[in-house]
Amino acid sequence: MTRAIDAGLVTCTECASVWPRGQGTCGRCGNALQSRHTRSLQRVWAFWLTGLLCYVPANLSPMLVTSTLTGTSANTIVGGAVEIAKHGDIGIAAIVLGASVAIPVAKFLAIAYLAVSVQRGSARSPAARLHLYEAVEFIGRWSMIDVFVVAILSALVQLSVVASIRPGPAALTFALSVIFTMLSARSFDTRLIWDEHNRKT
Amino acid sequence: MGQGGNIGDTAQLIGCPVCDELHQLSRPDEGHRALCRCCGTVLITSRDRAGINILALSVAVMVLVIAATIFPFLSIDAAGIANRVSLWDVATSFRSGLLVLVSVATVLLIVLVPLMRTALLVYVIAPLEFDRPPLPRARGAFRTAQALRPWAMTEVFSIGCAVALVKVSDLAHLEFGPAFWMFSVLSLIVVVADRYLCSWSIWTALEEAEPT
Structure with missing residues (x-):
């Protein structure tokens, strides 16, 4: 087992070609070459914190404002899911809660764990940590579902006085929170996991 | 290896x-x-016909995104009042104040980024497939296409539709327009096309067609 960094080489993260250390750009695809992304963890934490700061108001302010003949009601993310569950659609309520509460919280925890694990070390194997990272990367985009649902509902349900739905301020903060967590996960240089593992053994 | x-x-x-x-x-x-x-x-x-498959699927995606943007997407009626919307109306439904930013992001994520990404892929892969020299700046174009990958959220949007449908089903009667079905097909195509794309093979083909 030889790693590029130990052989004095750099791997291009875009096209997987290998170059001598010190070369600035990849001769094959033109990507900037970096043995390890410098300041990877600073970027991870900066985006992580921004995402978290957006996630708090996203849960406190209303996501949807519904006006019907009987009155106006504003629902937060959790409130909306509870409403759906009361109608009997437990399955859909579970999807909404999963996509907008469970997944974002799990994502914040997973990214924080990965970043701390390469800084402080971890008992878990690199393969297990890579699986966790891949899961975070895969799942990240799916949190946008809730924003799209609000977009569809507020475009569609415009039936003058009978019923109308408007987006609330949480639509913005929630979308921002999803985007910043995606950026945070993408800033993480997975090669650091093996660096940390090799230091230990 | x-x-x-x-x-x-x-x-x-x-x-x-x-x-x-x-x-x-x-x-x-x-x-x-x-x-x-x-x-x-x-x-x-390694897939022999990967290039031509990606080309075909990319062209299909472009046609479907444009069509789904124009044709009516969903229609609704309750108590005699009806409303029809296209994908464009959905993407631009946030109109008040700062929420306009969400509209901008939605248009990018479900219309512009998928369109741009497939256009770039066609630009890079078509000359390779027909044994022509790569077009100018093909390398930059392919790098951009790869960087855009996570931001093309067609499949996510289609699941969003399903959730929205259930949410309004007790409020009003709902019908799917042609664009809705187009978008559902589109989501499947996007997933299949991504499985064919091997970035190493494309970089190698670019290198062989035009050595630096």
């Missing part, structure tokens, strides 16, 4: 972008994949 014994010639090596492990370069047989021996990441996917 073989052991990375001879480090002398870097052109004969392939590094794993995920864990930095070096391998001796050897192309897998048709229909097979080369995996990183350390972390299992797919390094090379």
Whole structure:
């Protein structure tokens, strides 16, 4: 087992070609070459914190404002899911809660764990940590579902006085929170996991 | 992949972008994949007709995105009042104040980014497929297409539709327009097209067609 960094080489993260250390750009695809992304963890934490700061108001302010003949009601993310569950659609309520509460919280925890694990070390194997990272990367985009649902509902349900739905301020903060967590996960240089593992053994 | 014994010639090596492990370069047989021996990441996917498949699927995606944007997407009626919306109306439904930013993001994520990404892929792959020299700045175009990948959220939007449908079903009667079905097909195509795309193979084809 030889790693590029130990052989004095750099791997291009875009096209997987290998170059001598010190070369600035990849001769094959033109990507900037970096043995390890410098300041990877600073970027991870900066985006992580921004995402978290957006996630708090996203849960406190209303996501949807519904006006019907009987009155106006504003629902937060959790409130909306509870409403759906009361109608009997437990399955859909579970999807909404999963996509907008469970997944974002799990994502914040997973990214924080990965970043701390390469800084402080971890008992878990690199393969297990890579699986966790891949899961975070895969799942990240799916949190946008809730924003799209609000977009569809507020475009569609415009039936003058009978019923109308408007987006609330949480639509913005929630979308921002999803985007910043995606950026945070993408800033993480997975090669650091093996660096940390090799230091230990 | 073989052991990375001879480090002398870097052109004969392939590094794993995920864990930095070096391998001796050897192309897998048709229909097979080369995996990183350390972390299992797919390094090379060998498929004979990958190029032409990606081209066909990309053109299909472009046509479907444009069509789905124009044609009515969903229609609703309750108590005699009806409303029909296109995908464009959905994407631009946030109109008040700062929420306009959400509209901008939605248009980008479900219309512009998927369109741009497929256009770039066609730009890069079409000349390779028809044995022509690559078009100017093809490398930059392919790098951009790869960077846009996570931001094209067609499939996510289609699941969003399903959730929205259930949410309004007790409020009003709802009907699917032609664009809705187009978008559902589109989501499937996007997933299939991504499975054909092997970035290592495309970079190699670009290099062979026009050595630097």
